[in-house]
Structure formats: C-alpha cells, structure tokens
Amino acid sequence: MPNDVESKLLIVDDLPENLLALEGLVRGHGRLVYKAQSAEEALGLMLAHEFALAILDVQMPGMNGFELAELMRGTERTRHIPIIFVSAAGREMDYAFKGYESGAVDFLQKPLDPHVVASKVNVFVELYRHKKALRREMEAMAKLHREQEALVEQLQCTQRELERAVRMRDDFMSMVSHELRTPLNTLYLETQVRKLHLSKGNTVHFGPDRLPAMIERDQRQIQSMVRLIDDMLDVTRLRSGSLTIQPKPTDLAALARAVVENLAQQAEAAGCTVSLHAPAHVPGNWDEFRIEQVVTNLLTNALRYGGGQPVKIEVRTAGGAAELSVRDHGMGIAPEDQQRIFEQFERTEASRGKAAGLGLGLYITRQIVLAHGGQIDLQSAAGAGATFRVRLPLVGAPPVPAAPAPEPAAQMARQPEQQE
Ligand SMILES: Nc1ncnc2c1ncn2[C@@H]1O[C@H](COP(=O)(O)OP(=O)(O)O)[C@@H](O)[C@H]1O
Ligand SMILES: [Mg+2]
Numbered sequence: 001m002p003n004d005v006e007s008k009l010l011i012v013d014d015l016p017e018n019l020l021a022l023e024g025l026v027r028g029h030g031r032l033v034y035k036a037q038s039a040e041e042a043l044g045l046m047l048a049h050e051f052a053l054a055i056l057d058v059q060m061p062g063m064n065g066f067e068l069a070e071l072m073r074g075t076e077r078t079r080h081i082p083i084i085f086v087s088a089a090g091r092e093m094d095y096a097f098k099g100y101e102s103g104a105v106d107f108l109q110k111p112l113d114p115h116v117v118a119s120k121v122n123v124f125v126e127l128y129r130h131k132k133a134l135r136r137e138m139e140a141m142a143k144l145h146r147e148q149e150a151l152v153e154q155l156q157c158t159q160r161e162l163e164r165a166v167r168m169r170d171d172f173m174s175m176v177s178h179e180l181r182t183p184l185n186t187l188y189l190e191t192q193v194r195k196l197h198l199s200k201g202n203t204v205h206f207g208p209d210r211l212p213a214m215i216e217r218d219q220r221q222i223q224s225m226v227r228l229i230d231d232m233l234d235v236t237r238l239r240s241g242s243l244t245i246q247p248k249p250t251d252l253a254a255l256a257r258a259v260v261e262n263l264a265q266q267a268e269a270a271g272c273t274v275s276l277h278a279p280a281h282v283p284g285n286w287d288e289f290r291i292e293q294v295v296t297n298l299l300t301n302a303l304r305y306g307g308g309q310p311v312k313i314e315v316r317t318a319g320g321a322a323e324l325s326v327r328d329h330g331m332g333i334a335p336e337d338q339q340r341i342f343e344q345f346e347r348t349e350a351s352r353g354k355a356a357g358l359g360l361g362l363y364i365t366r367q368i369v370l371a372h373g374g375q376i377d378l379q380s381a382a383g384a385g386a387t388f389r390v391r392l393p394l395v396g397a398p399p400v401p402a403a404p405a406p407e408p409a410a411q412m413a414r415q416p417e418q419q420e
C-alpha cells in the first residue's frame with residue numbers, strides 16, 4: 001500500500017476549544033486537519049476538498065450535526081464521506097443509529113477517550129487510503145489496458161497492410177508473367193513456324209513481299225514487352241525518388257500528332273478512328289519524353305477500353321495553360337472507381353475482361369503531370385465513355401515533387417535507357 005496517500009480530515013464543532021482538543025487527538029502523519037465552526041462552513045470546505053472523514057459535533061446552534069449529515073448524503077460530492085458523530089448524550093446516539101444505518105457512520109461520546117478516538121479515526125483513514133490506492137491502481141490498469149488495445153489495433157492495422165502488400169506483390173507477379181508471356185508466346189510460335197519453313201526450304205515465306213510485315217509483327221510484340229518493363233522501371237523510380245523531369249521548349253500539338261501517328265496501327269487493330277483537333281502549335285516548357293508518355297498512355301487506354309468507337313483528341317490553350325483531352329465512347333468508369341484508377345495496380349472490374357493490363361499507366365501519367373505543376377481530371381460514367389483532361393502550365397511552373405503519400409516525394413529523372 002503506497003504511503004503517499006494524503007488524508008484530509010474535517011472536524012466540525014461550534015466551540016473553538018473543542019476543535020483544538022479534537023485536532024490534537026486526530027493529528028498524525030500524512031493527515032491534514034480542516035476545522036469548521038458551523039455546518040455552513042463545513043459544507044463549503046467539503047465542496048473544495050476531498051475528505052477521508054468528517055467528525056461532526058451533534059449539538060450545534062443553527063444546523064446541527066445530524067442535519068448536516070442529511071445534507072451531505074443528498075449531494076454526490078459529499079455522499080461518500082464517512083462520518084463520526086460526537087455527542088454528550090447516549091440517547092441521541094440511538095436515534096442517530098436508526099437514521100444512518102446504511103452509510104459509513106460511527107459515534108464518539110463526550111468526554112472523548114483519546115484511545116477510542118484514535119482507533120476509530122485510524123479505521124476510517126486506513127479505509128480511505130486503501131480505497132484511494134486501489135482506485136489509483138485500477139486507473140493505472142485501465143490506462144495500460146487502453147494502451148494495449150491501441151497497440152493491438154496498430155498491430156492489426158500493420159498486419160492488414162502487410163497482407164495487402166503481399167497480395168499486391170503476388171497479383172503483380174502473376175500479371176507481369178501473364179503480360180510478358182503473351183507477346184513472348186507469339187514470338188516463339190513465329191520462330192517455330194519460320195524454322196519449319198526453313199527446314200522445308202520454303203523460302204517464299206521470307207521473300208521481300210512478306211519480310212517487312214513479319215518484322216513489323218515482331219517489333220510490335222517486342223515493343224509491348226519493352227513498354228511493360230519501362231512502366232515497371234518508372235514505378236520503381238517514382239518510389240525511390242530518382243525520377244526527375246527535364247523541361248525544355250516543347251510543342252504539345254506536334255507531340256499529339258506524333259503520338260496519334262505512332263499509334264495508328266494500334267487504332268486500326270482496335271477498330272477505332274482517332275481524330276485530332278489541335279492548332280498548329282501549342283508551345284510550352286515541358287519534358288517532351290515524359291509528356292509523350294502521358295499522351296501515349298491516355299490514347300492507348302482510349303483504344304483499349306473505347307469499345308472500337310471513335311476517339312477524339314483535343315489540344316488547346318486555355319487560361320494560361322495548355323490543355324489536352326482524350327475522349328472515348330467505351331465502357332467508361334463508375335464514380336467510385338474514378339479516384340483509385342490513378343493508384344498503382346488499380347483497375348476496374350469491367351476492364352479486366354476486355355484487356356490485359358498492369359494498372360500502372362495512369363499512376364505514372366498522373367505523377368508526370370503533377371511533376372510539371374499540372375493537373376489531370378476525368379469525366380466519366382459507367383458505360384458512357386471517358387474523357388481524360390490534362391492541364392499543363394504554359395510558363396515556367398516549377399516542378400513539384402511527384403508521388404503522393406505514402407510514397408516518398410519523387411523526382412523524375414529520365415534514365416538513359418529510356419531514350420528512344
Ligand atoms: N479510357 C478508359 N475507359 C475505361 N476505363 C479506363 C480508361 N482508362 C483507364 N481505365 C481504367 O483504369 C485502369 C488503370 O489504367 P492504367 O493505369 O492505364 O492501367 P492499364 O491500362 O494497364 O490497366 C484500367 O485498367 C481501366 O480499368
Ligand atoms: Mg493503360
């Protein structure tokens with residue numbers, strides 16, 4: 001039991017000499033004695049202090065000891081203070097017993113016997129100290145319990161994050177394998193067929209009329225693998241903060257035209273017509289290679305998820321910014337998916353059946369746009385096509401850190417191996 005529990009005692013008597021005498025009897029180590037000469041004064045003290053015990057003189061002018069006790073029992077703050085009544089008459093005690101049976105109450109008779117006073121007071125003070133110490137321990141335990149609960153909660157949260165990370169890694173591995181295997185399989189089959197032709201001396205298949213198309217097909221497969229690996233490298237760079245942009249004078253209109261041309265075959269394969277609406281020039285200060293990546297990603301998506309419907313690209317200047325929008329009329333994106341598709345590996349359910357993909361393109365795209373001090377937004381509804389709009393500041397906007405939390409702020413650096 002800790003000894004540092006201090007006990008306050010209240011003694012109430014209308015006669016100062018009685019108070020002094022009683023004080024002498026109840027004083028002790030770790031005790032503070034408060035004196036009151038009336039019930040009113042006593043109540044005031046009780047509201048200001050927490051008492052271990054109140055010793056009340058029964059006979060007082062005005063409110064007597066019993067009436068004071070009555071009042072104390074009616075107030076939450078004073079209800080639990082144990083009371084010792086002091087009286088000269090034995091009969092009064094009988095009466096008092098009936099009235100206060102339930103509470104922690106005791107009695108002292110005048111003239112006061114010092115031993116009796118001491119032992120009775122000791123009982124209450126010890127009780128108080130025990131109760132107080134117990135309460136402290138319980139509070140400490142409750143605090144500990146709360147801390148443990150918070151810790152458990154934190155651990156569970158970390159565990160959930162870890163599980164998600166492991167799941168994402170596994171999904172990622174299987175997606176990458178799948179994505180790489182498709183073009184590799186095609187290439188492998190092609191080589192098998194060619195080998196067969198060669199073994200049969202079937203050189204007609206390698207004639208000048210067939211060779212260019214053959215090389216073209218090979219290049220497409222290889223390019224799709226290179227793009228995939230580039231995306232993965234970009235994400236790694238974004239995470240490690242080693243991607244920075246290198247702005248230089250760039251023409252967004254010319255760039256958009258080049259991308260449309262580059263993807264002409266892909267558009268044809270998707271059965272999409274692509275129309276470009278752009279002024280002759282929209283000059284600005286951007287990282288040409290990275291912005292080309294942005295336009296390519298958006299147009300590729302429009303072709304992939306555009307359901308073979310016409311795709312429209314618009315480039316213009318508006319309000320101090322260059323604006324590029326890509327509109328398709330395909331499956332669209334439901335409102336609840338419109339934020340998350342800009343995160344790594346996020347794809348819509350509707351798109352999974354339509355085309356294979358890693359879900360990295362839009363993440364990289366947004367990081368590049370943000371690093372230019374620009375914005376990207378999306379207008380879409382499920383089944384109603386999608387419009388992605390990129391806005392890039394026209395004049396020297398300082399590049400801002402790329403990746404949002406929890407990724408470390410990333411800078412974009414064009415790596416030599418990515419130059420085409
Ligand atoms: N034009 C679009 N129409 C419908 N859904 C789209 C479109 N563009 C992107 N999405 C959705 O956003 C997802 C993420 O796109 P992206 O990051 O480019 O990854 P990927 O194309 O490899 O799946 C896509 O898988 C698809 O679900
Ligand atoms: Mg994509």
